[in-house]
Amino acid sequence: xxxxxxxxxHKVTETGTPVTLRCHQTENHRYMYWYRQDPGHGLRLIHxxxxxxxxDKGEVSDGxxxxxxxxxxxxxxxxxxxxxxxxxYFCAISEGQEGYTFGSGTRLTVV
Amino acid sequence: xxxxxxxxxxxxVPEGAIVSLNCTxxxxxxxxxxxxxxxxxxxxxxxxxxxxxGNKEDGRFTAQVDxxxxxxxxxxxxxxxxxSATYLCATVKTSYDKVIFGPGTSLSVxx
Numbered sequence: 001x002x003x004x005x006x007x008x009x010h011k012v013t014e015t016g017t018p019v020t021l022r023c024h025q026t027e028n029h030r031y032m033y034w035y036r037q038d039p040g041h042g043l044r045l046i047h048x049x050x051x052x053x054x055x056d057k058g059e060v061s062d063g064x065x066x067x068x069x070x071x072x073x074x075x076x077x078x079x080x081x082x083x084x085x086x087x088x089y090f091c092a093i094s095e096g097q098e099g100y101t102f103g104s105g106t107r108l109t110v111v
Numbered sequence: 112x113x114x115x116x117x118x119x120x121x122x123x124v125p126e127g128a129i130v131s132l133n134c135t136x137x138x139x140x141x142x143x144x145x146x147x148x149x150x151x152x153x154x155x156x157x158x159x160x161x162x163x164x165g166n167k168e169d170g171r172f173t174a175q176v177d178x179x180x181x182x183x184x185x186x187x188x189x190x191x192x193x194x195s196a197t198y199l200c201a202t203v204k205t206s207y208d209k210v211i212f213g214p215g216t217s218l219s220v221x222x
Contacts, residue, residue: 033209042214043155043199058209090154096207099145102154 003027006091006103013110019078021106023091025071029101031094032074034058034066036087037105043090049074081110114138117200117213126222130187134200134213137181141202141211144176146185149197149215158198159185190220 004025013019023032034046035058045058047066055066063085065077078085086109092100117134124130132146143162147155159174161167167174175184183200197215 031207040214043212045209048209092154099147099157099160099201100155100210102156104154105152 004091004093004101004103006089006106008106009104010107011109013081013108015082015110016080019081019108021076021078021089021091021108023074023076023093023103025074025093027093027095027101028071029093029095030071031096032068033092033094033100034064034074034076035090035092036060036085037090038087046076046089078108081108083110086110114211115200115202115213117216119214119216121217121219123219123221124190126190126192126220128190128220130185130190130194130218130220132185132187132198132200132216132218134183135181136183136202136211138204139178139181140204143203143206144174144183145201145203145210146172146174146183147199147201147212149199151196155199192220192222195219 007022033048035043037043044060046060046064047058049055049068067075089106091103094100115136146159148158149155161174164176164178171188173186197217199215200213201210203210
């Protein structure tokens with residue numbers, strides 16, 4: 001996806017370990033978002049950022065933290081991964097006027 | 112009641128058919144309406160973006176918003192197998208608010 005990349009694309013991790021997912025954008029957009037997508041639940045907002053060091057919680061933020069030290073990078077950390085956090089994680093960017101641009105996603109499996 | 116409701120399908124149509132995808136929403140404050148298309152194992156991509164009531168056409172796609180009934184529609188004319196994807200409707204109060212997504216409708220266009 002042009003201007004936004006997520007890494008890693010796939011990850012398998014063990015229960016109880018910390019995991020960090022990275023979202024990198026080259027569009028200089030102010031707003032960045034982390035979603036998880038699960039069957040039957042659709043896209044659910046985890047955390048979002050409206051500027052460097054400015055972040056806020058979404059509807060499913062428990063067990064997750066974020067950081068944004070630079071405009072281009074938004075990190076999502078699972079502090080102690082659980083099986084319920086097995087999901088596909090999407091990052092999105094926005095400048096407000098034309099909707100969101102999504103990354104290609106990170107498929108995370110917690111075993 | 113969820114803020115945005117959408118029949119999950121799956122919906123299966125023959126190639127060339129006219130497809131109608133629909134959503135309802137609960138909050139009359141929503142002003143901007145979007146349709147995203149998501150191919151399997153990809154991130155959602157913005158398909159249509161409209162403001163307030165009325166129609167917007169882009170090629171084979173027409174987005175329709177009826178604010179009086181809180182109803183959003185996407186019509187696909189001359190559907191193609193390449194249209195097979197999940198379609199998510201979305202809405203937001205202002206262009207800088209967080210977007211609310213429907214759960215998505217899975218569409219298959221059969222050759």
